[in-house]
Amino acid sequence: MSEILLQIDGKEVKATEGMTILEAAQRVGIHIPTLCHHEKLQPYGGCRLCSVEIESRGWRRVVAACLYPVEKDLIVFTRSEKIDRIRKLIIELLMAHAPDAFILQDLAKEYGADRDRFEKEASFCIHCGLCVRYCAEVKKKFAVGFVDRGTRKEINFIPEIAAKECWDCKECFPLCPTEALQAAYVLCQAMISSAPASESA
Amino acid sequence: MPRIESPAELEAFRNEILSKRDPNKPCITLCSGSACHASGSRDVARAIEEEIDKQGLSQDVEIRKTGCHGFCERGPIIVIQPEEICYLQIQPEDVPEIVSETIKGKKVIDRLLYTDPATQEKIVHESEIPFYKNQERLVFGSNGNIDPKSIDDYLAIGGYSALAKVLFDMTSEEVLEEVKKANLRGRGGGGFPAGRKWEGSRNAPEEIKYVIVNADEGDPGAYMDRSLLEGNPHSILEGLTIGAYAIGSHEGYIYVRQEYPLAVENVNIAIQKAEEYGFLGENILGSGFDFVVKVHQGAGAFVCGESTALMTSLEGRAGEPRPKYIRSNIKGLWEKPSVLNNVETWANVPLIINKGADWFTRFGTEGSKGTKIFSLVGKIINTGLVEVPMGTTLRDIIDNIGGGIPGGKKFKAVQTGGPSGGCIPERLLDLPVGFDELTQAGSMMGSGGMIIMDEDTCMVDVARYFLEFLTDESCGKCVPCREGMRQMLKILTNITQGKGKEGDIELLEELSELAKEAALCALGKSAPNPFLSTLQYFREEYEAHIREKRCPALSCKELISFYIDPSRCQACMICARKCPAEAIDGGKNKIHIIDQEKCTKCGTCFEACPPKFNAVKKISGEPVPGPVPEEERTVARKSKKK
Amino acid sequence: MDNERIDQIIDKHNHEASSLIQVLLEIQSEHNWLPKWALERVADKLQVPMTRILHIATFYKAFSLVPKGRHQIHICMGTACHVRGAPRVLDMVQDLTGIKPGETDLDLKFSLSTVNCLGCCALGPVVEIDGQTHGKMTPAETAGVLKSYD
Numbered sequence: 006m007s008e009i010l011l012q013i014d015g016k017e018v019k020a021t022e023g024m025t026i027l028e029a030a031q032r033v034g035i036h037i038p039t040l041c042h043h044e045k046l047q048p049y050g051g052c053r054l055c056s057v058e059i060e061s062r063g064w065r066r067v068v069a070a071c072l073y074p075v076e077k078d079l080i081v082f083t084r085s086e087k088i089d090r091i092r093k094l095i096i097e098l099l100m101a102h103a104p105d106a107f108i109l110q111d112l113a114k115e116y117g118a119d120r121d122r123f124e125k126e127a128s129f130c131i132h133c134g135l136c137v138r139y140c141a142e143v144k145k146k147f148a149v150g151f152v153d154r155g156t157r158k159e160i161n162f163i164p165e166i167a168a169k170e171c172w173d174c175k176e177c178f179p180l181c182p183t184e185a186l187q188a189a190y191v192l193c194q195a196m197i198s199s200a201p202a203s204e205s206a
Numbered sequence: 207m208p209r210i211e212s213p214a215e216l217e218a219f220r221n222e223i224l225s226k227r228d229p230n231k232p233c234i235t236l237c238s239g240s241a242c243h244a245s246g247s248r249d250v251a252r253a254i255e256e257e258i259d260k261q262g263l264s265q266d267v268e269i270r271k272t273g274c275h276g277f278c279e280r281g282p283i284i285v286i287q288p289e290e291i292c293y294l295q296i297q298p299e300d301v302p303e304i305v306s307e308t309i310k311g312k313k314v315i316d317r318l319l320y321t322d323p324a325t326q327e328k329i330v331h332e333s334e335i336p337f338y339k340n341q342e343r344l345v346f347g348s349n350g351n352i353d354p355k356s357i358d359d360y361l362a363i364g365g366y367s368a369l370a371k372v373l374f375d376m377t378s379e380e381v382l383e384e385v386k387k388a389n390l391r392g393r394g395g396g397g398f399p400a401g402r403k404w405e406g407s408r409n410a411p412e413e414i415k416y417v418i419v420n421a422d423e424g425d426p427g428a429y430m431d432r433s434l435l436e437g438n439p440h441s442i443l444e445g446l447t448i449g450a451y452a453i454g455s456h457e458g459y460i461y462v463r464q465e466y467p468l469a470v471e472n473v474n475i476a477i478q479k480a481e482e483y484g485f486l487g488e489n490i491l492g493s494g495f496d497f498v499v500k501v502h503q504g505a506g507a508f509v510c511g512e513s514t515a516l517m518t519s520l521e522g523r524a525g526e527p528r529p530k531y532i533r534s535n536i537k538g539l540w541e542k543p544s545v546l547n548n549v550e551t552w553a554n555v556p557l558i559i560n561k562g563a564d565w566f567t568r569f570g571t572e573g574s575k576g577t578k579i580f581s582l583v584g585k586i587i588n589t590g591l592v593e594v595p596m597g598t599t600l601r602d603i604i605d606n607i608g609g610g611i612p613g614g615k616k617f618k619a620v621q622t623g624g625p626s627g628g629c630i631p632e633r634l635l636d637l638p639v640g641f642d643e644l645t646q647a648g649s650m651m652g653s654g655g656m657i658i659m660d661e662d663t664c665m666v667d668v669a670r671y672f673l674e675f676l677t678d679e680s681c682g683k684c685v686p687c688r689e690g691m692r693q694m695l696k697i698l699t700n701i702t703q704g705k706g707k708e709g710d711i712e713l714l715e716e717l718s719e720l721a722k723e724a725a726l727c728a729l730g731k732s733a734p735n736p737f738l739s740t741l742q743y744f745r746e747e748y749e750a751h752i753r754e755k756r757c758p759a760l761s762c763k764e765l766i767s768f769y770i771d772p773s774r775c776q777a778c779m780i781c782a783r784k785c786p787a788e789a790i791d792g793g794k795n796k797i798h799i800i801d802q803e804k805c806t807k808c809g810t811c812f813e814a815c816p817p818k819f820n821a822v823k824k825i826s827g828e829p830v831p832g833p834v835p836e837e838e839r840t841v842a843r844k845s846k847k848k
Numbered sequence: 849m850d851n852e853r854i855d856q857i858i859d860k861h862n863h864e865a866s867s868l869i870q871v872l873l874e875i876q877s878e879h880n881w882l883p884k885w886a887l888e889r890v891a892d893k894l895q896v897p898m899t900r901i902l903h904i905a906t907f908y909k910a911f912s913l914v915p916k917g918r919h920q921i922h923i924c925m926g927t928a929c930h931v932r933g934a935p936r937v938l939d940m941v942q943d944l945t946g947i948k949p950g951e952t953d954l955d956l957k958f959s960l961s962t963v964n965c966l967g968c969c970a971l972g973p974v975v976e977i978d979g980q981t982h983g984k985m986t987p988a989e990t991a992g993v994l995k996s997y998d
Contacts, residue, residue, distance in 0.1 A: 050529055051683050053724045067723040072529045087723065091686075094720045098689035123693055132682065141899070150899025152906040154507070154524070156692045158682035163898050244968040244981035278970035426926030429967030464873060464910055465963065505869050506909030508964065522868035523900065524907040583928035583969035590970060621927060657927045671930055675964060681907075786940070786988060806943075808936050808987045 011079040026070040026081055027055055037083050038092065038112060040099075040182060041133040042071045046142050049134050052099075054112075056091050058082040067091065089116060097122040103129045103183035130160060130185035136177040146170045149177070149189070160186065162193035209484030211492035213370040220361050227362065232267045232309050233287040234258075235350060239274030239433050240468050242281035246297070250282045253298035257305045267309055270359075273349035273437015276591035277337055280320070285332050285350060292332035293318035323587075323609065337588045340606045342569065344577050345553050346430075346593045349437035354472045357479040360440040366485055368556035372448050373493035376559075381452040382408060385555065388563035389575045394420055394511075394548025395626065395652045396728075397574075397641035403545055406535040408453040410543035415455040417446055418539065418546040420516060421462040421469065424508035425624025426675065428655030430579040430591055431549040435462065435469040438553070439476035443486065443499065445555030450497045453545055457498055461516050464503040474501055508625075508679035512727050513538075513546045515681065526681045527727035548653065550579055570596035574640035584621075584657040587612050594639070601635040604658060615660040618759075619743070623652030625672045625679075626732035628739025629665065648739040650732075664761035665744040666751050670698040672736035680729065686721045687730030693717055694737065703764040706752035711741065756827025763807045766826045770811075772797045772834045774821035777841045781811035781822060797839040802830055849879040854889045865894050869904060872911060881912045909961070917952045917959040919997050921945075922976040926965030929972035933986075937973050938962065940987035944994055958997075 006021045013030050020029035025048065030037050040052035048071040055070040060080040067087070082088065093116040100109050101123035109131075113120055137160060140149050148166040152159055162171070167190070177186060210216050234254055238247055251271060258267050275283050280294040286308055293304065293315065300318060307313045319328040320335045329335050332350075352359035360366070372381050386401030407415055419442060423431040435442060446458050462470050477499055480486040488496045502520055509515045510525040517539045519525040538544025554576060558566050567575045574596035580603065583589050587609035594603060600620055604610065611617050619629040628649035630637065637643055641651050659668065673695045682688045694717050697710050718734030725731045741748060750756045757765040770781075770790075775797045782790040782798055789805045792798030798821075800811070815822040857874045861867035868890070875886055882905055891898045905911045923938050942948055945958045952959040968974050971983025975990055982993055 049683075050726055051685070053685050053726070056724045068531065069529065069724075069726075073531050090716070091720055091724050094690075094716060095685050095724075098685055098693065101689070101693075124696075126692075132685075132688065134683075137899070141897070147897035147899045150897070151524075151903050153682075154509075154907045155680035155682040156677055156688060158688070161899075161902065163902070166898070240966075241968045241970060244966075244971055244974070244983060278968075281970070424964065426930075426965035427928040427969055429965065429969065432967050465966070502870060503873055504908075505873055505904075505911065507907060519869065520866065522864075522866035522896075522904075524903045581969065583972070584931045589928075624927075655927070657931060659931055663931055671927070675925075679964075784988060786991060806939070808940065809933070810986070810988050813986065 009075045009077050011075050011077070011081065013081040014083055020075045022075075024075050026057060026059075026068075026073050026075060026079075029075050030070065030081075030083065035083060037070050038115075039071060040108070040131070041135065043135055043139070043180070046135070046138045048072050049138065051132060051134055052095065054092055054095055056088060058085050058088055092116050093118045099131045101126045102131050103185070106131075106183045108182045128159070128185065129183040129188065131183060132158060133182060135180040135182075136160060136186050139177050139180055144170075144174065144176065146174075149186075160189050162189060164193055164197050167193050168197045207482050209482070211484065211489075213374050213491060216366065216370055216491065220364075220367075223358050223362050230288055233270055234267065234304075234309070235270045235272045235285045235287060237273075237275040237281055237283040237350070238271040239278075239349075239436055240466070241274065241278040241429070241433075242283065243468070245281040245295075247282035249298045250284075250296050250301065253301040254305075257301050261305055261310070263305070263309065270353050271355075272352060273354045274433035274591065275332075275350045276343075276346060276433070276593075277335075277588065278591065279587070279589040290331045290333065292320065292330070292335065294320055337590070337592075337607055337609070340602070341593050342577050342595050343593045344557060344569070345441075345550065346434065346579055346591065348441065349433065352438065354437050354439055355475050357440060357476070357483060360438070364560070365440050365556075366444055368559035369444050369447055369485065370491055372451055372559055373491055373495055378408070378452050378454065381448060381559070384563050385452065385558060388558045388566040390551065390554055390558060390566075391574060391641055392548055393550035393554070393578065393654070395425075395623070395650070397651055400547060400551055403535050403547070404449060404453050406533065407455075407543035407545045410536050412543050414457070414540075414542045415453055416539045416542060416544040417450045417453065417455045417458040418516070418520070418544055419446055419458070419460040419549055419552055420511065420513065420546055421460055421466070421473075421549050422504045422511040422516060423463060423466075423549070423653060424511040424679075425653050425655045427583050427621075427657045428581045428624060428653050430581050430654050432463075432466050432469050433591055434549050434553055434579070435466070436472050439469075439473040440480065441553045441556060442473075442549055443476055443480055445552035446499065447486065447490070447497050448555050448559060449545060449547070449552065451495055453543070455545070456496050458500070459520055459539075460499060460501045461510070461520060462501060462503055464505055470501065470503060477501065507681075508675075509681045509727075509729055512729055514727065516546065517544065524681075526683050527729070529726060550654070571638060571640050571643075573642050578639065578651070578654055580639075580654045580656045582608050582656050582658070585611055585615065585660040585663070586658040596640045597638045599636050599638050600630065603639070603656070604635070608658065611658065611660050613660075615662065617658065618661050618663055619659045619665065619668075619740075621649075621657040621659065621668065621736075622655065623650035623735070624655050625676050626650060626728065626735055627652045627655075628735050629659070629668065629743060630739075631743040648742050649735070662759055662761060664702070664757050664759040665740040665747050666698065666757075667702050667759075667762055669737040669740045670695070670702050673698055673733070676729065676733045680733075681727075684724075684726040684730060686723075686725040687727075687733060690717045690721045690725075691730075691733055694734070698737070701748065701751045702757075702762045704751070704755040704762075706748075708752065710752060711748060714741075750827070754827045758826075760824040760826050762826075766807065766824050767802060767830045768800055768805055768807065768809075768811060769823050769825055769830050770798050770800055771821050771823055772838075774819055775841065776819050776821070778816065778819070780816065781814045784810050784814045786810060792839075795841045797834055797841055799833045799839075849875065849886065851889050853878070854886060855893060858890065858893050863894065865896050868894060868896060868901070869908070872901075872905065876911050881915045884913075912959075914952065915956060917956045919958050919978055920976075921958055921960045921994075922963045922966070923949075923960070924964075924966045924968070924972065924974040924976070925962045926969065926972075928969035929965075929974055932972040934973040936987050937975060937985050937990050940990050941975075941994065944991055958994075 041049045096118040152161045390400045391397045514528040515525040579593045789801045949962045
């Protein structure tokens with residue numbers, strides 16, 4: 006694995022080929038906030054909170070640090086006026102769903118985000134995908150997945166699998182930044198327990 | 207049909223086909239694209255077959271159901287060869303006369319010809335009709351000469367000669383160089399140089415590579431790809447095979463929208479015939495080159511037109527885009543180098559090979575070579591598909607080909623680039639059409655949709671419409687698009703309903719920046735464009751909606767009222783009878799009054815009031831005048847004097 | 849449509865998981881909707897998780913997880929049709945049928961959906977019912993056409 010030299014916030018960083026900006030930054034103690042990232046899971050690139058500005062081959066643009074592979078002579082800015090505006094707005098948009106989530110409240114303080122900027126939405130879920138991806142990639146049970154697309158997207162438990170697996174597992178529960186996962190599970194439990202005997206596993 | 211095993215055999219076979227065809231034999235060509243089908247061309251086809259049979263002319267007259275001719279406003283279209291007599295808007299009832307008078311009697315039927323609206327002159331030949339005369343139909347022109355279900359027709363016009371030349375007279379490097387020299391830029395929206403994309407894949411150190419046709423044409427109002435794929439599927443297969451040879455790929459995919467059943471059918475037939483004849487499969491034309499093509503249907507998701515989402519869909523998953531930090535021509539379908547290009551891009555390839563890059567670069571501008579097919583739709587007289595050299599001005603397209611705006615209305619804007627594009631106002635109409643020119647004006651070329659809007663179109667509503675479209679089609683994975691668009695749509699909907707407030711425009715601009723900078727894919731990054739471009743050129747409309755609760759175009763339902771002008775109403779009862787909400791009170795000689803509580807703003811009365819009275823008015827931003835007192839409701843009729 | 853037919857369709861696509869969408873499209877086209885037992889059969893035969901199939905079946909508009917009505921109404925909401933007044937046609941149809949796009953009425957008579965461009969822009973506004981295209985529709989005319997369906 007060849008060594009790659011890049012610059013993050015003015016600091017010279019040694020990284021290896023195949024690393025992402027996020028991994029390289031973590032190596033040298035530079036903090037980039039994330040929501041949908043988890044060390045045990047493939048990077049997702051959904052929350053965009055880890056957005057950073059890069060300068061490469063004369064062009065300056067915004068990329069997701071959790072996914073962008075390190076390159077020779079890359080210049081990275083983990084904070085800037087633009088980045089801070091982006092992160093503040095992301096937090097405000099998510100707080101329309103889960104205004105009381107601790108992680109969002111902490112981020113709101115740091116970036117000066119207004120908890121009530123947007124009218125509250127009906128669903129708590131912020132679509133970080135941690136539960137879905139953990140169940141698929143780590144537990145390999147596929148008990149919970151996504152359905153639909155866009156603003157109608159939701160997480161959905163498969164009742165037959167959940168009835169068998171979830172009670173003894175629940176490893177995804179602490180991963181959820183909001184109460185959405187628990188709510189979805191409780192709903193599913195209700196469906197299973199009220200179903201006729203012949204249908205459950 | 208034994209496979210053709212060499213270029214010599216191909217030419218021999220081609221000559222055999224041509225020798226069996228008499229160029230002087232009368233041939234009735236009938237446009238059989240999906241749009242003409244919708245206008246009734248299937249019934250016309252049946253009528254023609256029956257009439258020819260009835261008059262005993264089956265041996266003497268050819269009937270050919272061709273691909274789309276492009277002049278969709280005037281379909282169904284018949285062109286009688288070899289004289290090139292063009293008849294428009296044909297109904298089955300016209301067929302017996304056509305057969306008797308024109309086929310047998312060699313006489314032209316005036317009432318079925320095109321009439322030039324300026325000179326009232328009748329035009330006989332298709333190519334002289336201004337709609338066609340002002341185009342340069344290099345790619346699309348063949349549609350009218352072939353039956354897309356017939357491979358022999360394609361061979362008769364020189365098809366597959368480019369493939370033979372490539373496989374036997376050119377190395378794969380030479381093919382790549384020719385495409386690079388031609389500066390063919392992607393016709394699907396991105397405008398990326400095809401040669402460079404191909405080169406990246408060619409140089410990638412992988413055994414397995416893929417070539418893909420993006421036929422998931424999703425921009426509403428754009429249907430060029432459908433007509434190309436329906437009307438001339440072999441041209442795309444030939445281009446695709448040439449591209450595969452250039453980069454070293456042996457497997458190709460055509461991803462077609464399932465909403466295009468005729469295109470799916472015709473391309474499947476074309477593949478089957480091409481395999482039979484030896485243009486696909488193993489050892490193509492005896493060259494030793496293998497290449498197979500599979501068709502995959504889309505299932506109703508606009509986002510699958512985005513290249514990484516398309517590839518994810520090909521892999522049998524929900525079409526969520528992937529980050530393009532490593533380009534898909536290096537790591538694409540199944541992580542292998544994949545060249546994905548649009549239908550029209552592939553269709554240009556055989557042309558470039560046959561006639562050469564030097565010829566191709568004679569058309570177009572410095573940065574945009576060749577021609578582009580546009581779908582010219584909306585508030586325009588000649589709706590249809592038009593092909594022009596890059597560099598033609600928008601004004602030329604709209605006036606000289608499109609024939610201008612119907613109903614004597616004033617042009618307002620032309621929307622290009624679909625949901626990723628923007629609106630261009632009247633003062634920029636002398637802009638030459640090209641990738642960079644349109645982008646600089648705040649829009650983009652996109653796939654070629656060109657939607658004309660007139661004075662009755664509300665530009666705020668246009669922005670809202672596109673945002674509604676995009677929120678419906680967003681995959682939902684990333685926050686800037688899913689949440690950002692959600693909020694933008696809410697704000698724009700409020701504005702069109704009279705609930706806009708100060709600060710809305712600034713918030714919309716903030717959300718636009720978020721999407722442009724931080725969204726995961728091109729759909730999200732370009733989603734704010736319709737809003738940003740309408741704000742740039744029509745800011746006064748936004749301000750009127752927000753500050754005055756007024757819609758200048760008199761279009762937004764919640765901001766307009768329908769009102770019958772008592773000084774003009776002649777109490778003819780037409781609108782009262784037609785009103786679906788029974789909201790009009792009135793009688794013979796009694797001035798009609800619209801009950802604003804019942805009115806659903808459907809606009810039926812506005813359409814129904816005879817133009818000579820012109821009594822129904824739309825008003826906005828002001829209260830509806832109070833009703834005329836009962837005593838004054840009798841209509842004062844003008845006395846009839848001889 | 850039964851398990852045997854589903855197996856046939858899967859065989860035709862060489863048991864490849866990448867053909868999942870093509871398989872579901874065939875089932876949808878023949879059966880007019882995707883019942884749960886059909887999805888379970890596909891999951892079992894192609895060895896793919898149910899979550900993936902459900903995501904696909906809900907992500908793509910072509911699929912329906914509930915039975916559809918006898919008559920399919922598609923209203924084109926493409927830009928050209930929009931500019932020519934399609935939203936008013938949609939309003940009329942919603943009022944008359946009592947359903948919104950994506951829904952089927954309780955009698956299973958009509959299923960309504962909006963389409964983003966049927967490619968017949970010259971005829972806009974366009975309404976397609978059971979595959980039959982009706983062009984240049986006004987709200988009043990659409991009301992008349994709908995009454996003729998039973």
